Amino acid sequence: SIERPPGDTAGCTFCHTSSEERCSTCHQRHQFDPKVARRAEQCKTCHWGKDHRDWEAYDIGLHGVVYQVNKWKPEQFDFSKKLSDADYVGPTCQYCHMRGGHHNVQRFGTVYTSMGMSMADRGAPIWNEKRDRWVSVCDDCHSPRFAREQLQALDEAVKDAGLKYRETFKVAEDLLVDGVLDPMPKDLCPDWSGQHLWSLKIGAYHDGEAYGGKTGESGEFRMSNCTDVERLCFESVGYFQTYIYKGMAHGSWNDATYSDGSFGMDRWLVNVKQNASRARRLATSEKEVGITWQPEEFWKTGEWLDELTGRYIVKNH
Numbered sequence: 001s002i003e004r005p006p007g008d009t010a011g012c013t014f015c016h017t018s019s020e021e022r023c024s025t026c027h028q029r030h031q032f033d034p035k036v037a038r039r040a041e042q043c044k045t046c047h048w049g050k051d052h053r054d055w056e057a058y059d060i061g062l063h064g065v066v067y068q069v070n071k072w073k074p075e076q077f078d079f080s081k082k083l084s085d086a087d088y089v090g091p092t093c094q095y096c097h098m099r100g101g102h103h104n105v106q107r108f109g110t111v112y113t114s115m116g117m118s119m120a121d122r123g124a125p126i127w128n129e130k131r132d133r134w135v136s137v138c139d140d141c142h143s144p145r146f147a148r149e150q151l152q153a154l155d156e157a158v159k160d161a162g163l164k165y166r167e168t169f170k171v172a173e174d175l176l177v178d179g180v181l182d183p184m185p186k187d188l189c190p191d192w193s194g195q196h197l198w199s200l201k202i203g204a205y206h207d208g209e210a211y212g213g214k215t216g217e218s219g220e221f222r223m224s225n226c227t228d229v230e231r232l233c234f235e236s237v238g239y240f241q242t243y244i245y246k247g248m249a250h251g252s253w254n255d256a257t258y259s260d261g262s263f264g265m266d267r268w269l270v271n272v273k274q275n276a277s278r279a280r281r282l283a284t285s286e287k288e289v290g291i292t293w294q295p296e297e298f299w300k301t302g303e304w305l306d307e308l309t310g311r312y313i314v315k316n317h
Helices: 006-016 023-027 054-059 062-070 093-097 125-138 144-177 228-250 253-258 262-289 309-316
Strands: none
Touching: 054 062, 054 228, 125 144, 144 228, 144 262, 228 253, 228 262, 253 262
């Protein structure tokens, strides 16, 4: 989002600059009551939305429903007690992620790699300590075997999502390498660095002139000013794969499957394949009749694009 004008990213900066690492984010500046900070809704301000769907996954999951129908009953949820003494009928965000009141939230998280979007062996020894820690929370109410079965189910869901992730991105990559991505990176408004790197050239993963940039230079993983195929790739992994991971981790089967989780990845993979098929047929036809296609100028400039960081850098520096 660093490519975009400030007015576009107000929602991003609200959490990522003004709220992070501050006591008043959870305890509320004018109240600072621990009882308030122990309620699940307190996390909702930041932890929701398409690309980090924590609140929604919890709220409509099994645990969230238990919380919502019982949260006003002190005998079920006594928020006057410290988390280390809590005796809840169901878990809150804080109960699991801030075990005993521990303020390092990631210590009891399961986010091994970028909100579940990256491909990783989640059963590898490097993650065993985190998995055991998570099981130790679940077995407050469930058996350790049940908790590990849920972890295995999560692993399987993310593995299946990874298959669709790789296939979707490979279709897009082949279009780029074959020069039939319309428009190609060189025909777009410059990215945040003032260059024309492919938006899916993440980190040093793609090297070579076809992807633009030098070794180690990263593309701008974006959903605007790019081809429809690239946007679909972004949404497939940035939104739908996150739904799957968050849904499985929070017991929200609706998120993991129906609400644009695994079903969403299915649809976007089909859309990318259809786009690729049409692009190749069109390119073949143009070649046969001798048409040399020139992308429209509106991809490079316009009132909206002139406000992006890349245009500013090229113009002024």
